[in-house]
Amino acid sequence: MNVRxxxxxxxxxxxxxxxxxxxxxxxxxxxxxxxxxxxxxxxASFYPMAFLAERIGGSHAHVTTLTSPGxxxxxxxxxxxxxxxxxxxxxxxxxxxxxxxxDEAVAQSPVKTKIDAASLTTLEDHGNEVGGHAAEHDHxxxxxxxxxxxxxxxxxxxxxxxxxxxxxxxEKADPGHAADYKKNTAALVKQLNQLDTEFADGLAHTRSKxxxxxxxxxxxxxxxxxxxxxxxxxxxxxxxxxxARVRDLERTAKADGVSTVFYETLVSDKTARTIAHDTGLxxxxxxxxxxxxxxxxxxDYFAVQRAxxxxxxxxxxxx
Numbered sequence: 001m002n003v004r005x006x007x008x009x010x011x012x013x014x015x016x017x018x019x020x021x022x023x024x025x026x027x028x029x030x031x032x033x034x035x036x037x038x039x040x041x042x043x044a045s046f047y048p049m050a051f052l053a054e055r056i057g058g059s060h061a062h063v064t065t066l067t068s069p070g071x072x073x074x075x076x077x078x079x080x081x082x083x084x085x086x087x088x089x090x091x092x093x094x095x096x097x098x099x100x101x102x103d104e105a106v107a108q109s110p111v112k113t114k115i116d117a118a119s120l121t122t123l124e125d126h127g128n129e130v131g132g133h134a135a136e137h138d139h140x141x142x143x144x145x146x147x148x149x150x151x152x153x154x155x156x157x158x159x160x161x162x163x164x165x166x167x168x169x170x171e172k173a174d175p176g177h178a179a180d181y182k183k184n185t186a187a188l189v190k191q192l193n194q195l196d197t198e199f200a201d202g203l204a205h206t207r208s209k210x211x212x213x214x215x216x217x218x219x220x221x222x223x224x225x226x227x228x229x230x231x232x233x234x235x236x237x238x239x240x241x242x243x244a245r246v247r248d249l250e251r252t253a254k255a256d257g258v259s260t261v262f263y264e265t266l267v268s269d270k271t272a273r274t275i276a277h278d279t280g281l282x283x284x285x286x287x288x289x290x291x292x293x294x295x296x297x298x299x300d301y302f303a304v305q306r307a308x309x310x311x312x313x314x315x316x317x318x319x
Contacts, residue, residue: 039060040060040062040090040091040173040174040177041064042089042093043065043086043089043091043092044065045065045067045092045098045102046073046290047067047069047073047291049065049094050093052093053166055188056166056167056170057184058180058181058184060180069291070266070291072290074099076101078102082105086105087110089111090111090112090173090174091111091113092115093117094115094116094117095116097150098118115166118152120164121152121162122158124148124149124223125147126149126216126223149216151219151288154288155221156192156196156224158220160193163188163189164189167181167182167184170185198306198309200225203318205318206317206319208257208316209226210229210230211228211286211312212230212249212258212260213229213231214231214267215231215264215267216229217264218288221308227316232245232249232261232271250278259316259317260282260315262311262315263285264285264286265285265293266291269283284315285307286308
């Protein structure tokens with residue numbers, strides 16, 4: 001079973017309760033009342049999409065997000081109020097096959113401009129590369145892109161490709177402000193290219209190239225910078241990991257010089273701590289940047305990604 005499925009009930013829902021619909025990153029939280037403003041009204045499915053919409057839309061866009069801060073996006077179920085808000089918006093920006101309830105609502109919505117981030121770059125299937133656990137994708141059925149790894153925003157190069165596509169879509173949908181959208185997109189892409197350079201340089205020379213995570217979210221990032229992600233998603237967080245699995249991870253850790261088991265901010269660290277205790281490894285956070293909360297190591301995408309880079313450098317023994 002999927003680790004995050006069992007843990008979301010306590011970890012993420014508690015965070016949602018604590019945070020309500022306030023955000024720490026400038027998004028407007030709940031998408032109720034998303035449309036009918038005097039701006040270009042954009043409904044974004046979750047934080048990485050909202051971040052793009054805000055940076056590219058700038059002062060011309062009114063951006064709301066369907067996923068509250070601290071809410072685990074994969075498990076989102078839309079309320080009738082949220083579905084209604086889509087109809088009033090000028091555009092919707094989402095990532096197909098990540099949130100089935102969003103896909104369904106968008107398909108049925110009369111919204112004129114529907115921007116699928118997954119169509120703006122290339123997707124791959126990383127499921128078989130992490131011990132056979134296609135973690136996030138076990139509940140997606142049928143459709144083009146189903147079974148593909150959706151975590152494209154963790155690769156700055158793919159995220160920049162998506163940004164360029166979003167910019168073009170905004171220009172077409174709101175031509176009166178096209179020049180500003182073009183300028184904002186270029187500035188964002190430049191920052192993402194800089195982040196890519198920081199990752200490439202920072203991870204070019206490391207003692208080890210293998211890292212262990214509890215969530216198979218970092219396949220694109222690993223691939224981009226020549227690393228290997230080992231994920232433990234198949235473990236039941238309610239019970240102790242099997243002795244065979246622990247031995248397997250222990251062998252991997254010794255053979256590849258692994259020092260750290262990474263967990264994430266929106267899911268409990270119990271599995272990571274159990275594995276770390278049994279294998280003599282330490283634990284640290286690697287954030288999939290699916291939402292910004294008070295526990296995030298930064299207030300926006302760039303800050304959290306740079307924290308991820310530092311965590312990887314330390315774990316992999318960057319020289």
